[in-house]
Structures are given as C-alpha cells and as structure tokens.
Amino acid sequence: MAHAIDIAHDDQPATGIKRWLFATNHKDIGTMYLVFSLIMFFVGGTMAMIIRAELFEPGLQFVDPGFFNEMTTMHALVMIFGAVMPAFVGLANWMIPLQLGAPDMALPRMNNFSFWILPFAFTLLLSTLFVPGGAPAGGWTMYPPLSLQFGDSFPMMIFAIHLMGISSIMGAINVIVTILNMRAPGMPLLKMPLFCWSWLITAYLLIAVMPVLAGVVTMLLTDHFFKTSFFNAAGGGDPLMFEHIFWFFGHPEVYIMILPAFGVISEIIPTFSRKPLFGATSMIYAIASIAFLSFIVWGHHMFADGMPLAAQMFFMMSTMLIAVPTGVKVFNWTATMWRGSLSFEPPMLFAIGFLFMFTIGGFSGVMLALVPADYQYNQSYFVVAHFHYVLVPGAVFAIMGAVYYWLPKWTGNMYSMTLAKTHFWLSTIFVNVLFFPQHFLGLAGMPRRIPDYAVQFTDWNMVSSIGAFGFGLSQILFAIAIIQCVRGGQKATAKVWGGATPTGLEWTIPSPAPYHSFTTAPEIH
C-alpha cells in the first residue's frame, strides 16, 4: 500500500503485458474484469448450448448423462462466479471512482491481486473437465453425500471456490473503503449515486456470506479427506445441515448478483426519461431492507426437505416480505418513466427489458415462496424458469445495459446503435422463447437436471432449445459491437448522451476517460 500513491502518479500506462500484469489503475483492472467476464459468459454459454442441444429431443443424442450433469454443474458455477459477479466488480472498478470523484480505488495493489486470482481459479475449475471421473456433476449446490462422490475434481472444485471467495472478499473490502473514505469532499452518503449505494450494500453482503461458503465447502473437504462427519449420518452428522449452511450463503448470493443491477437500472432510467429518479432515498432503504431480509429467507430452498410447520411459515412469510421492497423499486422506476420524455437508446432498451422481465421472475419467485405450491414446483423446470428470468433478462441485461451506457465513456467512441438495438431485440425475443416455455414444462412436472425426459414434454423443449440457440448466437452481436467500438467510431462527447440528462461526475470528464481522472477532487455543487 505504501507505494500505491506513487504509482497513481505515473503519468502513462506501462506498455505491453506489464501494463496488465502489474495493473493498479482502476480503469485497467475494470477492463480486465469485464473482458474476463465476457469470455466466461461465452464459455458458460457454450455449455448451455450443449445442454439445450441434448434436450432438444427426448432420448440421449449427443452426450452421455454423466457429461450432461457435468455441463449443468459447470454452467452454473461459471456463469455465477465467472460471468455475473466479475462483470459487476468490473463495473464497480470503472465507475465507482468516477462517480465519487476519486482518483482511483482505495487499495490498488489488492485490486490487482483480487483480479489475477480469478484466471487461476477458473483454470483450475475448468481443468476438472479433463481429470479422471470428469468435472463435478452433482449440481452447483454441491449437496452431500452426492458431492462427496465426485472423483479427482472434488478438491479442485473446492479450491477454486476458495480462490473465488478470496477474490470477491478483497474486491468487496476495496469497494467499501473506496466509498467510505474516498468520496469527493461535499458528497454526503445519501447524495451518492445509486450505483455506488447498491455496491456498498452488496459489498457488505459479500463480506457476510462468502466466508460462510468458504467454511461449508471446507467442511465438505474434511468430510471427504479427513474422516470428519459434518454431513455424514453414519458418523453422527447430518446431510441436511449442509443445505442450511449453504443456503445461508446461497440466498444472499442471489442478491449479490441483483443489487448492483438495481443500481445500474437506477442510473439508466432517469437519464433517458429526462427526469430525476423517483423516490431516490426510498430506493436506498429498499436495497438495504432487501439485503437484510435476504439473511432470513434461506429456508425457502428447503421447504420439501422436511421442516417443522412453524419454520415453513416463517420462511414463507419472510420470503414474501422481500417482494415489498422489490415492489417499491419497480414502482419507483416506473414512476420515473411516467410522463418522462423517453428516448430508446440501447441502454434504455435493456433497462426497460429488465423492468418487465425481472418482474416476471419476481412473480414466479412469489409463487415458489408459497409452501404448498412449492411442494409441487421444487426441483422442476419451473424453478429453472424462475431463476433464469431474474438472472438473464435481470442481472445479465442490466450488465449489458451498463456496458452500452458507459462504453463510449470508456473508449471515447460511439458504438453502432443499429447493431446494439438489433442485439437487444434479438436477445429479448429469444430469451422469452427460451425461458417462458420452461414455466409450462415445470408446471407439467418435468424435473430439472435431467438429460432425457418423457415424450409429452417434447414440444416445449424444442421451442426452448430454439430460443437458446437464437439467444446464444445473438450474443455474438454484443461482442462485435464492443470490438468495433474499441477499434474506433464516431467520437463521443464528454456527456455522451447529450440529448438526454445524464447526471453524475463521470460525465464531467472527457471521453475517453483520461488514464488519471480526478487527481484533484472536483467541486460539488
């Protein structure tokens, strides 16, 4: 840390590979996180295409069931820990200092370290595909005793998860220290942009639950190698306890993936509605109460596992309670657009898509929260439909919206609006073709995590697979739009969205953002 300040004073980026290996500049590190995330998005996406190809028809066509299970497990791990979480950390790195008027993140060295852990972690995780016994195949939730039966991949997966956890915790510490200590003078916490607010709360969530995940996977490890019996009934342990501890991490984890998305949407919608965010302070309280509630709802993942009636009632009520602050947010975004002077640039399209489709996921969540209904829905494709609606047109659309919103600020160039809009419309159409039929399949009784299914499910599975291929191919447009924009294009102005009303300090500096910005703190009025 002692040298961090001197490094920040270097005027020009180092050249070649050194610039990236030894990066301490928040913009360089943000870029690396985002590129890494995009690569993982395509890796995880390829796995999803394999899954949907196999499910196009009943029977076993392309892969054997064991490999199918490896694909579902790895797809989830790669998308959650490799695509969505690093994308938000990348956005945080780029935008938090710019929005706060800070010269850099507070802890640049640690920042470098927390990024460079990730390529190692994922090389380790992905290399399990080539070890004897194959990759982990028991689901990303790693329930014992099944997960204890993985082959050589087992310790590799656990170690990879440890590394990812360390990386996220360091990232979270960095965000909190930056936000609490590096704001430009004259920016009180409550006047801070909502993207920073959502990240501040997310960072606390990360600190609270990533260590619990590290603990529970360590218990799996000792059960496997050191003959402990945390989850082994024969030795006096309890496999059900794994689920309790895992979901104590797991539910806050899903909010770790959505709260920064809320922050992004709260930036985009006011800009293109040309109105300030409706109820900005209530937005902050809503995020905070969602974060708090997320700690007391984990039991909704275990309703069907055997649980006393009182506990089922408690978890059902607390889960449905989350819909209240979530509803406040959806209401406020809608109210911001109400009588606004709307325009539909790509970021706004993604934000509106988010608003509609995330809400569909919220509704199916409330259905799943009803204990008697969940007895039927759990472990079915209905759950798959639910979490994909909140994660794909939810979290992923918010990330894409954020990239389209700030990309001109990062590169100094405008991207092709036509390409981006085409990307949006194709993604939106196909994501619904892909996931909406899965609601029907689930309600009709098709279980999740199976490579083959009863013939009556064929039609909707074919529709879903066609949607999947369409969605997957559409993402190539995303990559093209980004690459073109990095290469060149029409020059962006400092305000970028000059026709609209972007607010925030990031729009007061030129585009592209200079390598060193806000070396002297800005004046805030």
Added chain:
Amino acid sequence: MEAPQQPVRRANRRLITGLLVMVLGSFAFGWALVPLYSAFCRLTGVGNAEAKAGREVVHDTIDPNRFITIEFVANPASVGSFDFRPKVAEMRIHPGKLYDTQFYAKNLTAGPEIAQAVPSLAPSSAWKYFHKTECFCFSTQKFAVGEGRWMPVRFIVDPSLPVNIDRLTLSYTFFDTTQSAGRG
C-alpha cells in the same frame, strides 16, 4: 500532496482492520452454525433427535418374564425356482433380547440367479416393535448354478410390544430379480 493523504491512509487502515474482523467473524459464524444447529435440534426436538432417543430405549431392558413365539415362513415366488426354507419353524424369545436365525436358499434353475427376499410380519400392527438389525433381505442375493447357502437374520422385539400379542409370524417371499437387476 503528502500531508492530506496521511489521515486518509490512517482511516483506511482502521476501516480495513474492521472489515477483516467482519470477514473472520463470518467465517467463524459459518463453523459455529454446526454446534448451533445441533443445540437447536436438541432443544426443540426438531429433526431426528426423537428417533435417535427411541432407538436407544429398545436395547436397555430384557423382559425375562415374558415369552413371545416367533414363527418363520419361507415362500419361493414361483414354483421350481428356489429351494427356500427357514432353519427353525419357530422360536420362543424374550422381548428386548437380540436373536439370530438363518434361512436356506438353493438355486434350482439352469442359470445363475439374482433374488431378493421381501419380508412381511403378522400381525402387521407389530411391525414397529420388530427390529431387524441384520437381514439377508436388505440386499439382493446372487446364486451360481446349483448354489445353495444359509443366510442370516438378526432381530430384537421391543419390550413395549402390546401385551395382547404373544405370537408373531415373519414370512419371506423370495423374488427372482435377475431381469430387473440386469437392466440397470
């Protein structure tokens, strides 16, 4: 430039220390959940605590004044497939004590066989008082052509068996599962 940096750096260090303590606290909390859950289950009786307690009771008292007659019956599922019979037709036992007996099976068919015994108890209301600690019916049994062998059963009758019951019939049906076992 240096002067204003100092207080910030000190504040950073304080904050980082606090956050690291939170990280360690969360990690410790994750592990603490293990004893917390057992304590919770013990105090509230949630989970299988009751069942565990019940299991211990079975072993503690042998009732030397009470006799129960157990009859053993063996049925091959189809004629001519197995020679299947108990070692003894009946036993007089005390509740609460562990007993052993055996059943004999011999493969009469022309090929190797896999079979599984399915138990049944009369009166069926006595099932929950009749505990098999070991039984050849727990798993499938493989037989080579012409192979015959003795297979063990160990059982204990719960002393809380209602007093109106003094006779139990344990019957096994020996099913040929070669077909379904082969499929897997």
